[in-house]
Amino acid sequence: MKAFLMYPDQDFDLQQPLPANEQALTQDLELNTLLNAMARGDKFLYNVDQKALLTGLYNPDSIRYRQNVLKDCLKNPSIVREIYQIPIESQDNKQKFWMGLYSSTPGGLLYGGLEMMRMFVGLLKRLKNIADEHAGEFESEGFRRFFAMIQKELDDEYFAIVQDHLKELRFNRGVLISAELGKGNEGIHYTLRKQGKQNLRQRIEALKSPTYTFYIDPRDIGGGRALEELREKGINQVASVMAQSADHIDNFLKMLRIELAFYIGCLNLYEQLTQMGEAVSFPQPVALDERRHAFQGLYDVCLALTMKQKIVGNDGNADNKDLVMITGANQGGKSTFLRSIGLAQLMMQCGMFTPADSFCANICSGLFTHYKRKEDPTMKSGKLDEELKRMSEIVDQITPNSMVLFNESFAATNEREGSEIARQITHALLDEGIKVFYVTHLYDLAHSFHAKKMDNAIFLRAERKAGGGRSYKLFEGEPLQTSYGEDLYHKVFTSGD
């Protein structure tokens, strides 16, 4: 039995490694803010949602599979949360009642297994009841398959059989063990046998062969212990089987919890954004090898979450573009925009909604960020050296159809050298089919690309209103030679007036 809510045909693998550039992505895109909003302080949710966000999908169909499941969740949040409560309750019960499979004797192990099994059976019945009541309210392929499976596998007959076995394993008729003679005529192959219900031939056979009986005197302590040892040998296998069965159900519930955790995180985020009046929409993913980037009202979800209010979004169309170069005013929203591009990409590719009125982009095979960093505190390497080292690490991992977000990269040296390094890197990436978003103050760099009049490049600029105010909106425009540092200077040094 599989939940299959994250993929139509496979489990969500919580053990899969995060991409090697996880730390850079987390830092540069402020992923903690997003993940905290999704997790609401729940470590488990944080963990699963982080995995999902950073190990996205590469196929529009699999993205749509999750989008549809998520749409069902947005429509039936309380039912989904009720189902999610089942595996959580299972974990809570285990803790609360000290349930465990860690006895040192088979008898103890069997007791633990049975106890846990009874608890699981109660929860599974509840899951079955939810399926019976609400299955009709779900439309997605994922949920419909899931409910159908529950109804088929966990029918009344099945629960009756399970009850029978749980009763039989109390061994009211004694423990029946078969054995053979090993070396030294010592018993081997102790095997627990099913009591009674023999067929006719077996019963006739039984009459021909005698049965010998003996009793252990209650005062014979050693004999009592020896008998107990034999009994333990007899039930060792079934105790292990019960423990494993308990593990199976436990793992099934854990899997269910993992597969739902992603959607619960999405629900949490959705509720917060709608409360602030921010819009979300389900994005349109386009195949890897196409070049699409069209959006309206795209906002930086992390900034919104931090400010706890609705913020300005950007519209844009970079369809058929490989290079998006962003220049313009300081504190004009360039970094925010760049982050919103990265976040939207990750969210789209893991099957989430995007923070935009509409968003359509091609899938990328890997997302990389290269941001200006603080001076290396250990003084081990110079700043440019450090930047190039990071760049080299990216190049180790990058593949065609990836996307790189540069933020003020290679500005650590003088403009001409920095521009030249950046130019050569950018050209190489473009030639390898890698999409580049580049925020820069390097006029030489931006200008040289602009002068080429490439079909596959677009230039955006942070807007500067007359009088120095900023709208935090970007519009299409060629690079300018100044970045309005003067404005900033004035703002800082005259604010006291």
Next chain:
Amino acid sequence: MNFQSILFEGYVGLTERETPGEPAFFVDLNLDQVIDSITAGFKEYNLKPFFYTPLHDVDAILYRHEVMQELEDATLMGSIRSFADKMVIVRRLLGLVSKLDFQNHREGWFLEAVTSYCEAVVSLVQELSSAHLKSRGLLAFREYITFYANSENFSLLQMDTKKNKAALATVKYCFNIKHSTVKVRKYEGETDYSVEVAGIFEKFKQGAVKDYKIKLYEGSGMNHVEAQILDFVAELYPEIFTGLHHYYAQYSHFLDETIRVFDREIQFYVAYLKHLERLKHAGLKFCYPQISRTDKEVFDEDGFDIALAGKLVSEDSPIVRNDFYLKDQERIIVVSGPNQGGKTTFARTFGQLHYLASLGCPVPGKKARLFLFDRIFTHFEKEENIKNLRGKLQDDLVRINDILTQATPNSIIIMNEIFTSTTLNDAVFLGKKIMERIIQLDMLCVFVTFIDELASLSEKTISMVSTVVPENPALRTFKIVRKPADGLAYAISIAEKYRLTYDGLKERIHS
């Protein structure tokens, strides 16, 4: 059938085969360590008495050389080892059987012991039959054991063993435990309940899970409850267990004495070769020496101290090898030179080589000719004790006198640094006196000394010197070479090291 022993050809009395205590010179030559190490993994065979018993007959030595050489073949050695492994089991099981309380249990283990014994014999016969044997010892043994294995007695033993095992393997029974009541009956085809339970919950399986089966104590042994069950099982299958009782009574003395003795004695070779294996792996060479009772022209190429080598190999350190030879009238090797330069090691090597050769064993070296001595004497300095100077000197002289009165021209004597704690004049005087007596006896001797004069006392003495690295005199080569003794070069090299030569001193004073 004239096979007696794999260690001795023909009849040799028990007292001549084994010596209970170790020879007096063992500690001085570090042979105690060597024999300890050789026999370490072979305690249950009690091999030391064999290693304490040197041979005095060249042919007896050749008898062992032949067997030892043959056993260097890995296939043959494998056959002997697997035979030995099975015999170990036989002995352990028989030891167990003698201690067991319950008849059916005891007889069950007895059956196992015989099974292992039959396998040991049968497979050894089979493997020996295809071996190309040349040694007198193994040829005679093969003849013996082949005859034994084909005897009617052994065939019957084998057949009855198999029959009983097969019968017991058909037994299958059930017992039901309810509170303190146990019911025993035959197995009647009941299904495996664990499998059924597993099937019920299989559908939840997400992946592999841990095996919870608890490791229950599984010692061989039987308590009275198991014994009671077994007794009832015996009643369920009366013919099978009656057969077993008869079998046990009939074959209580199944073990053949000659084979039992062979199993022990062959381990002398196995243990020795196993010890050499590690040393050979480190690149050291061993050879079967020529042995003579009359010819005192001995030599060894690339010899080494086998005790020291054992230690150095485990530390992965290099081992220095040394040559020696004595020609014509030469009998006495006088070893001098720097301390810690390998002189004592060299002296020990000489003694070890001769002793190991007398056991019929291969010895350290590429090629060797050695003398078959009647006795070995060693005189090594005991702990220095300044308070007891006079007493010690006197004691030394008494011991040396004892040695010289017992020694014959066929003895070997190893003298190591005697008279170091007396005055030089006394030492020279006493050294010369003793040397003269050794020369007179015409014995083979290694004489380690700091007294250079002893090296050139007669045409029977030769001089060998421990050496240093010329560029850095503080470094020892541990090479002992045949050359005249010259204490001078060494003294100067030490002086250079401390910059106390003429030039060195002048320089230091000027600066």
